Every structure is written in structure tokens, then in C-alpha cells.
Amino acid sequence: MSRPFMPIRRLAATLLATAAAPALAAGDAAAPDAADPQASGTTTSQATSIIVTASRDNDRLPDQSGTLIFAGKLGDIAVMDQIPPVPSRNLRVAFADIPGLLVSEVSNGAWASLSYRGLGEPHESWNVLTLQDAVPAVPDMYSYPAGYFIPPLEMVERVEFIRGASGLLYGPQPGGAINYVMRGPRREAGVEGQARLTLGSWDARQGLASIAASDGTFAADGFIQYAEGDGPRRVNSDHEQTTARLRGHYMGETVxxxxxxxxxQGRFGEPGGLSRARLEADNRDGSTARDRARLERFAPTLAIDWQAGENTQVTARAFYSRFERESWRQAGGSxxxxxxxxxVLIRQLxxxxxxxxxxRLAHDFGANSQHSFTLGVLGHTSDAPVFVDKGASNxxxxxxxxxxxxxxxxxxxxAVFGxxxxxxxxxxxxxxxxxxRLRQRVVETLDLAQGSATxxxxxxxxxxxxxxxxxxxxxxxxxGITWDASDTLRFVANASRAFKPLQYNDGVTFQAGIDSAGTFDASYAFTVEAGLQAEPVPPLRIDASLFRVEFENQVGFLAGPLPADPPRGAVGAGGARRQNVGSMRNQGIDLAVRLDLIGPEGIAKGENTLRLSTNLQLLDAEFTAGVADGFTPQYAPGHLLRSVLAYIGKDGSRAAxxxxxxxxxxxxxxNVADFFLPGYEVLDASVEWPVAGGFTIGAGVNNLLDEEYASxxxxxxxxxxxxxxxxxVFVSIGWKG
Structure with a gap:
């Protein structure tokens, strides 16, 4: 077995031991609390992210931040401090304040499967660009944008989502861009840290520790998280993960x-899928007792922000990643x-x-600097060999x-953009x-039939x-256009064209039962959206928008049985053929309402907050041309509704x-019936309460009503x-000091 990561593992082990020795964890970085960007009377900033929530509400995008312009764009922010800490990669809870972002849940938690507005299959989030601190956190943002990496949600300050094609400031993806903004750095002189231990069902165990230190100019922080457990399925559903980060910061006056x-690194059992009858009989059953997957990532990044003048700012991001995806799957499954x-096992690396x-460069000009322009360039390269080998046994x-x-x-x-x-x-x-300007090349040097499955x-x-x-x-x-009709009413409209490049696996498939078209065309999307942001009275906030997306030459799959279509062979029941399936028209409405029942901005004017937030997406999606003409695109539910009732205490207590x-x-x-997914409802509850000496205790119940479903x-x-x-269920104990 190839072991190219062994030197990196030794380096990482040394770095992790250094970070974990104090058994502390980094707390909030900025001097003002992240949930109150105006607490100090000045704009807060993040040295590690060129997206900064400032000037507007902490859970709305600012008009401009550094070298990025957000005016004329619609987006959403989920602030992690407004709910109890989210363990075990529960993206359903973490993203509950982001309208329309569909979470297709993976039972072993190996990766994020997200989609938006019915724009393609959510598997591994291929149509949404995943970033961490505004830097791509995927194997290849153009040719293999799989969402294999999810940072520890306890270390995330907020999640920012730029809707649809208006995410052009990051890349061409039609499904938008999601950015995990990590906590840090510490800006005041001193040292702080925190630690957390979480235990849960199915022998789940998770430990987090990190530290942050600063003298006001130079700062450093690091964290390590280890998680393991048996998972919800009875066979081969285990997971074991280690995530770590070390950072050094220089915070000068202008740079x-x-x-x-x-x-x-993550190692996962893959319990396999179930037929509908087996799902209804036992939703903890499995079908692949020996399939496994390994993910590993090492990624250094250098980020520089320079205030080059009173009205000029420059940012530079240099990034590299070494990503490995290795899987072992038994041949001949159905x-x-x-x-x-x-x-026997088939190994793929x-x-x-x-x-x-x-x-990127941004410059303000005109009277009172009311105008701005940004210019940027991106250079990106990747090399991605594939090795598939047959085992001699299971x-x-x-x-x-x-x-x-x-x-x-x-x-x-x-790429050049502005x-x-x-x-x-x-x-x-x-x-x-x-x-x-893209160039992609895929060259097969060997392709043999599997032969006997045994x-x-x-x-x-x-x-x-x-x-x-x-x-x-x-x-x-x-x-994009914004109009501030009053201090409490803003109208926003945006029209943008996006592009989904061909993927490395378009035309080359290594999965049994999946056929592939010989040629593929790239996909294009045009999105029009118009909405309003209103605050009729201080306790109430309303966001609403209408949207329409026209997506050309979607790459998807047709489920079997399918007859032979030379040079493609026949596809049996349960199989699929990957190809361009046609053009679609998706339209609908996004609505989000936030009401402070009790709180600083609420009717009672109390010091604590009881907040109800609800968002709804109504979606009408249909293929209008191509082989899927008249069908409903996959993963385009007619409605997606989420509500959060959250208590946010001034003493750090949280409940949701x-x-x-x-x-x-x-x-x-x-729309083959064998692949139909019925709708479902899930209720989650969690709480964290401070006790004494910086300690907190927490607990939660996910899927409180024990709903049986598949997403x-x-x-x-x-x-x-x-x-x-x-x-x-889960319980936790935390410490911060």
C-alpha cells in the first residue's frame, strides 16, 4: 500500500504534540465578542479570513469587507455562538439558519453532502465550493470540489454562505460558496484556552484541546481534536478522526x-446502502461489512492583508494541499x-x-469614498493520479x-476578476x-475488467x-443592486452567470454498476434573484427573496434499468448512467424570519435573549430540455423548512x-421509483450551562422523536x-480560561 503521507504524519505528530501539551483550547479571537462586532466602537477584523462581518448585523453580510464587495449580493450567516456547541459534524443543526441549503446526511459522517436549489446531486457537495477562512478546502476547486473536509464545528466562529452564481468572487460554481470562518487570532496580550470532552451514543468519544497566546503584535494558536465511535449502523459504521491546526500571526498597523x-485524517467504515424493504425493516442494518475509506489532508496557507493607503487594500493568499482519498470496496455488490x-476487495487511491x-486589490474613490473597485487574479494547478488495484481476498x-x-x-x-x-x-x-482559462487532462494508461468477484x-x-x-x-x-429605502428596509437584486467545469470523473468511472457517457459538456447557470431585508419593529427581522435559475447541460445520472446505447452498455435496476441529462428551470422563494421574544433588542428589553428564527424555501424545479425533459431534478424538495428556538444567556448559557x-x-x-425519497421531519435539542471556574456542562438529543427516514x-x-x-444523545464537559 502506498504510504506517501508517512513523513507528513511524523511532522504532524510533532506539531500536534506541541499544540496539545497545555491541554487548552483557543477561545474567541477578537477583543470584541464575535457576536457583537460593534462592542468596541470599531470594526473587528480577522487576519485569517478576508470575509469579515462588520458594519451590518453580525449575521448579515457587510457591504464591503477588505477586498471583497458584498453589496448587491444575497447571502446568509450562521453564528455558532448563538447555539450550544455542535459535536459530531451535525450539519443539519449547524446550518439551520441558512435558507435552502440542503443537507444530505451521511450516516458515517465521512464528508459533507450539500446542495442548493436543486442544482445537482449533493453527494460530496460537488456543486458548492467549500472554503475555510476564504481558502479552498477541497481536493481541487475546479475538477474535484468534493467536500471531504469539515472543520471541528466547536472551533468555527460562523458559517457564511454566498448564494448561487453571485459567488463569482470565489469561483465559477453555480451552487454558491460556503465558508467556515475559524475562531482567532487572539488580539489582546495574554494567553487563553479551552478544552472539551464529549461522550455519546454508540460509544462516541470526542476530545478537543487548544491554546491561543498573543503579545498584541505577534500571536499564535493551535488546536487538536480527536473523535471516534461505532456509528449508528450495527456493522462497519465506525469512524476515527484527527483534526489539527497551528497558526502564527503578525498583526501590524498596516499589515x-x-x-x-x-x-x-479520517478512517471510516462504509456500511453500504439499503433497499427500501430493508430500510423499513431495520434502519440500522448494513450491506457492506468490509468496505472502508481513508481521507487525509495536509494544507499550509499564507495569508497577507496590507492596508496600502487610506483608500487602498491588498490581500494575498497562497495555498497548497496534499489530499488523499483511499477506499476499499468489495467487488460484485448490488x-x-x-x-x-x-x-474480494477493490482498492482505489x-x-x-x-x-x-x-x-486582490480594492480601492475606494470619489467624494466621501462612495465608490469602490476590486481587481483580482487567481492561479490554480493540480495533479491527481488514480490507482485501482484488485485484492486477492476479502x-x-x-x-x-x-x-x-x-x-x-x-x-x-x-482567472481574472473584478x-x-x-x-x-x-x-x-x-x-x-x-x-x-481552464485546461484539464485525463489520460488512462490501464483499464482492465474486474474479472471474478471472488x-x-x-x-x-x-x-x-x-x-x-x-x-x-x-x-x-x-x-447587483441595493437600495436602502430606509434605515430598516433594504432591497437587493442580483443577476449572475456561473459555470460548472467538467470534473475529473466525467467520462471515467470506477464504481460497479455505474456506466458513464463517453463525452460530457460543461454546465452553465444564470440566476436572477430579488429580495428585501426589513426590520419593521426592533424585535422582528424579515428576509425574503424570489429567485429563478436556468441551468444548462446539467451533469447527473439516469437510474436503471436502461437499454444499451452504444458505445454504452445496458444498465440494470439499481444502477445508473452518468451523463448530461438536460437543462432545468428552478424557481422559488426564500423566506427567513427572526423574532426576539426576550432579549436586548426584544420587547422585554431583558439582558438574556430568547430567539425564534425560521426559514423556508419553496422550490419548483423541472427539466425543460434533454433526455430528462419533464422530470423533476434530483434532490429538489418542494419545501425545506427549519426553525430554531434558542436561548442565549449573558453568562454563556445556551439552549436550542x-x-x-x-x-x-x-x-x-x-424519477425512477426505486430512488424516491419521502419527506421527513426531525427535531434536535441541546443545552450548555456554565457551572463554576470556567467549566460548563452540556447535553443534547438528536432526532428527539426517533424519526425513521433517509435523506x-x-x-x-x-x-x-x-x-x-x-x-x-451526547453529554459534554468544557473548560475555558
């Missing part, structure tokens, strides 16, 4: 700089059924070496029976552009080896009751319905 080193134990540099993790497939993948991208913010009193007009060497060649190279120059554009309701969903673009379904061997976790 701030941060060097970050991130490390993550949709939703138990894979025969005698079947994907290695991603990715690097990039992002340079316990051979080395692939000793011989290689099945080899492919070399590479990509390079250069925006102009024109201010005319209460009106701001923001046109923008992005020009992408042993033996690989079989004969599968056919002509693939050799695909694509070069594209793609212009994108957008325009979260309700989630998801409408019926199709799991395949041709995702996968085709092919080992595929099927992935059941949502039954009712489970």
Missing part, C-alpha cells in the same frame, strides 16, 4: 499576516443488498497535489492480485466579471483507453431546539438508501 498548517462475504495563489487491503486501472489527471486554471461598486446615495450598483487476476482490457484534454476560456458576469422539515425528493433525474440514496454496487441516524 497582518498568518501562516497556517492544517492536518486532517443495490441495497448484502454483498457476499467471499467477494486518489492523490491530489493542488496549489494556488489569489491576489481481507487483502494491498491489492496484491494486480492493477485494474491507472489514470493520470491534471489541471491548470488562470467588481465596481458605484454609490449614489441610498443606491449601490455593482457590476462584476470573471474570466476563466478472486483471480484482473480480466481482459475494457476497451479503448481514455485520453481527454479540454481547454476552455469562459467569460462570466454579474450585476431545532426543527427540520424536508419535502419529497427524487433520487434520480429520470440520500446512491446507485450501483454497495449503493442504496443511507438511513438517517436514529435518536441518540
Amino acid at each position: 497582518t499576516a498568518t501562516l497556517s498548517l492544517d492536518y486532517y 443495490f441495497g443488498q448484502v454483498t457476499p462475504d467471499a467477494n 486518489q492523490v491530489f497535489d493542488t496549489a494556488g495563489i489569489d491576489l 481481507a487483502d487491503f494491498t491489492g496484491s492480485a494486480g492493477p485494474l486501472a491507472r489514470a493520470q489527471r491534471s489541471g491548470d486554471t488562470a 467588481e465596481l461598486k458605484l454609490g449614489f446615495g441610498d443606491v449601490q450598483i455593482v457590476p462584476g466579471f470573471r474570466l476563466e 478472486g483471480g487476476a484482473p480480466g481482459a482490457p475494457n476497451g479503448t483507453l481514455g485520453n481527454r484534454e479540454d481547454t476552455q476560456t469562459v467569460p462570466l458576469y454579474g450585476i 431546539l431545532t426543527f427540520t422539515s424536508v419535502g419529497d425528493q427524487e433520487g434520480a433525474d429520470n 440520500r440514496v446512491r446507485p450501483g454496487g454497495g449503493g442504496g438508501f443511507d438511513p438517517g441516524a436514529p435518536r441518540h
